Amino acid sequence: MTDRDPLAAEVAPKRGTGRPARPLPDGMVERRGAGLWLTHLGLIVGVAFIFFPIWLAFVASTVEQQAIVRPPMPLLPGDQLWENYSRALISGINAPVALMLANSAVMALGIALGKIVISLLSAFAIVYFRFPGRRVFFWLIFLTLMLPVEVRIVPTYEVVANFGMLNSYSGLILPLIASATATFLFRQFFMTVPDELAEAARVDGARPMRFFFDILLPMSRTNMAALFVILFIYGWNQYLWPLLITTDPSMNTIVMGIRQMFPSGDDIANWPVIMATSILAMIPPVVVVIGMQRLFIRGLVESEK
């Protein structure tokens, strides 16, 4: 980033002859003077670079339609915030955004929770039970990792349509619930759990499901939280699948809903409302990430023993 990298900081104390090297404060690499400011400058520029489009979207959601169309684009928020947001939430363009947000929330929660439940159970089966074809099943699950939703979307659509699940929550959720990634992750975690723990539970008289609920589940808490965050965002950002199977605007999810708002042909796009919708669509994932940050990071870095 800057000219003062950690190596330079290590070498630095040698210049003051006779002065004993001071211990570094709290495991941080010592930085002072210009290096500190340059580092901050770099970070600030980076953040600004990434944040600017979001800021523009926010500004656009607070002004009138004409202000956006007429160059130059305003850089400061206007006075239409309340009008634009309430219009988006209550009436929207095809469907009210509040409804689409609710649909998305149901879908994202359903996918995240469903995936966690299914993959916990299948990982439990694969790791703790010896049944014929165990390895085959594991590799079959693992193989589906190679196939993204898009590849199998036509047959999946066919199946869902035949079950009459088009335009329904079950149609939105069920086909996306099977998760090789999550199964694999829990399998790896379960394999680090010492065998003696399962044996101790057996000696204590716990049947397999009791062991699962009393011991394995609480131990996987942080992993579940980390996975929940990732899967919630995965579910929230689903675009192609809801686009295919929901034709009724009242079942639209927010991410595809934004796309549906774009005008076709000669219609005039209502950019302030679209931008307000975009900003609204970002809020739930952000809330989930921030809310579960502590658990999430612990789940990624620490394996509780």
Place this chain on the structure above:
Amino acid sequence: MATVTLDNVRKAFGKTQVIHGVDLDIADGEFIVIVGPSGCGKSTLLRMVAGLESVTEGEIRIDGARVNEAEPMDRDIAMVFQNYALYPHMSVFDNMAYGLKIAGTPKDEIARRVATAAGMLQLEPYLKRRPRELSGGQRQRVAMGRAIVRKPAVFLFDEPLSNLDAKLRVQMRLEIKTLQRELGVTSLYVTHDQVEAMTLADRMVVMNAGRADQIGRPLDVYSNPKTEFVAGFIGSPPTNFLDAARLGRRAKGARLGIRPEHVRIVPEAETDLGGTVAYAEPLGAETLIHLRTLDGQAITVRQDGAHPIPEEGATCGIAWEPRDEMHFAESGQRV
């Protein structure tokens, strides 16, 4: 409280035979230690009694009833694992209470039993803590407590002290012995440490490559080993083995074993066997002198610390009483 009987118990993993038929009768309240080098099948044997490994052949009976097919929980046993296997997300209290909770014991009964066990093990101040907030010795006690609260017929210990430092090991060894005496529960204890075996056991089982070479009281096993393996494994420093043919006299069996404490250093003129001193280890109370005989065999002598220590490289004679000799056939059996 119960007896445990192993009747020609065998175990095979696939085609590999690991236990070649072990017979053992454990009396009620007896403390049995199974000792042997790693890979001799001692842990497997214990796990078969626990019900964590299936029995390939033979029969295991607890209190006369065959338990080969019974689940661990139905065998009325409790086990202490080498790495303690405490449930990391549960408090010490919950760890000890878990088995009782599953068995449907009333809450006040659980509280009473855990309190009693915690009292015995000096764990009262730690009942609310998680296992990771405890020291190794305390974790060890919780594992013991978990076994005690269930009031089982048999305690099974799988190298419970091997994760502790030397000082703590000695202390916990004493505590386990005291506790077992107090509770009078039949116990089966697996270890690779012969000192643990000697000090804890009422009777010990010396395992060698899937066979019980000898079963007997520790001092009997020590003074009267049945095989060359037992003579070499029990006792530190180990028994000296000399090639009987090369000694040229009393050629009974293939090898002659003599314990280091039975060998004396004597003036060269008084004996027909001598050697050069390789090095000496003065330990204070006693001195270990390592010698090499003229034909290259190694012999260790253990003598009182007050005796003079010969110089390194000096030659001296060695002698022992004929009654201390142990003779072993080529097969390793005592003759």
